[in-house]
Amino acid sequence: MAAWVYIMANRPFGTIYVGATSNLIRRVYEHRNDLVPSFTREHQLHLLVYFEQHQDIHRAMQREHNIKHWSRTWKDQLIEAGNPEWDDLYLSIAPG
Template sequence: MAWVYILTNRKFGTLYIGATTNLVQRIWQHRNEVVPSFTKRYHLHRLVYFEEHQTIYRAMQRERTMKHWKAEWKVALIEEANPEWDDLYWGIAAG
């Protein structure tokens, strides 16, 4: 399994799109700023969207596609699934 995810610093804030095979671990790394990166620079810790894919190849294809979207499309995707822009990390980390 693999996931595409979107992180932000606040509602309607800066967005980051990534793909991973271990969602909980990867989001933990972002939240704890383990690696120097875009997410560390802008303090993007809030997981506001994720979707599951059968393979990392498909997740990476979707990630690349989404990175080319207009900001409005990304916001609409988040708003449809998570209208309050809640941090979804605690739900996935718990189990």
């Protein structure tokens, strides 16, 4: 079953959060709508600025753990490699 690593932000080069999930659309929806008390809710991290797919949740969780230990510069470079404008990518994955 596929799994995802994703990064949420409140604005370009603002506060970010790295997470892993088996249901990217549902999880990002929860972040965007502040449905779960969390760091993302506290900091209004509503923009999906990066995501990558993995074969299973264990691999995604390992990648999440690795990225969380990277420097902020490396994280920003990861985002900018595929999303230089820090656009909200949620609309590209959400149905309808």
